[in-house]
Amino acid sequence: MRSERSRFYAWNLGLPIAIALAIFVVFDLTSLDEMISNWLYYPNHEFPYGHNRLFENLTHRWPRIIPDLTGEAAIIGSILSFIWPLLKPGRHDRLIRSLETMRIGPVLRFTARYRRDFLYIVVSFAIITGMIHFFKSHTSIYCPVETTLYGGTMEKKEWFENFSLFHEAGAGRCWPGGHASGGFTMVALYFVARRHQWRHARAILYASMVLGAIYGTTRVLQGWHFMSHTFWAGVIVWMGALLTALAFYGWRQLAPSAEATPGAFAAIAR
Template sequence: MRALQPMPHAPGFLRRHAAWPLLAFVVLVTATMAGNGDLWLADRLYAWEGGRWALREAWMTRQVLHLGGRNLSALLWLTMLAAWLAACLHGGWAPLRRPLGYLLLATAGAAAAVSLLKGVTAMDCPWDLSRYGGRLPMIGLLTARPPELPVAACFPAGHASGGYAWLASYFFLRVAWPRARHAGLAFGLAMGLAFGIAQQLRGAHFLSHDVWTAAICWFVALGLYLAFWPRQLASARAPA
């Protein structure tokens, strides 16, 4: 059986999949970080929860959406790994080897990229800030962190990456089952939003943390898609 290939790209593929998402990212980051949208939303969530992060240890937000969500994402990845191994060993599944290999690498790569950035940005979680009942001052992304402050690693949103990493399902399905590709997009968005909103309700992240995470996951998935199927790049660059 022949190897699977992505569905043909209509002209303007990169505009729709790269330029427009990048523009949306810039607008959202400007509104949340430079425009204080982060504080506006967090202030209202904090007040709604009674002047404390009442949902920080709630069963739904912590046990189901945080711990359970993390386990679900890991289980999905292991399931895809098992499918890829089966495709390597079973000739009838051979056409799925490359698409499944892409999906494994894209999801793991996106989560790893977010984790790497968390280690170098040194930003605090909302629940650590004096504005929201903690003891630390607000330090911006591009502001030098005073050395006497404790180590921080809350930006971008690590838990949400376990959901948004599955945006790669959209590109996987463009190859394996093109008609279902938008279901893959919806799946990744739904998981990312569920995990991200839960963490915002717990006081673990600002909205911008999730915006950055979604963008990282999307562009890692897009970049690897074009790297795995490079012959599609010429048609992706075709003018509209």
């Protein structure tokens, strides 16, 4: 049991911490971010698709519907989950028959059965959003196009140079990547799938990682983020989703069976 617990935390907590250290060394302590953005920066002093309205809609505005609808569905499911347990046979027979006739009964039973999962998604989304906003306001990092490197007026700084724990650091709001974090929040569904040992759990994990990477990379193409902002968003979102899942389920329900895959970041590593 102890070795299983150690393996779970090594993959799901230790590995993302190691990834965070790697991002810090490879990006934050070097000029790699600037090299990537310089390569994208056109000779006529603008980023590709920076002012393309169609690209903005396709990659920024419209994709928000995926995490937004997921969060809204979880809220609705959480509310509905409290209805069915209130209906007592013998006292609410007519109402129960009506709900069954309208095929609402199965929906209410489903939400009641998975109430904890619906609540987990709601809470994890809220915590992740709060974490992202905290780091944005307490680091006050400006986006590439806002810095003097790419035609802006603000100085480029690294997040650790400007971090303030107890108060806002300034007006900048670019680190970590907010849009990327929206895609990465879908990883909460992976922990639900992991809890129930659903065979498509790994597919949900991959889809969440790809979605967040696409969200973040498209903003890099527009000059609104450095590449490391996307990677940091992924790490922060993962930590928020993991810690919330541990609070809701405990590590035993999240630990894979002998036949299942190892922890989530292990699946990525492989």
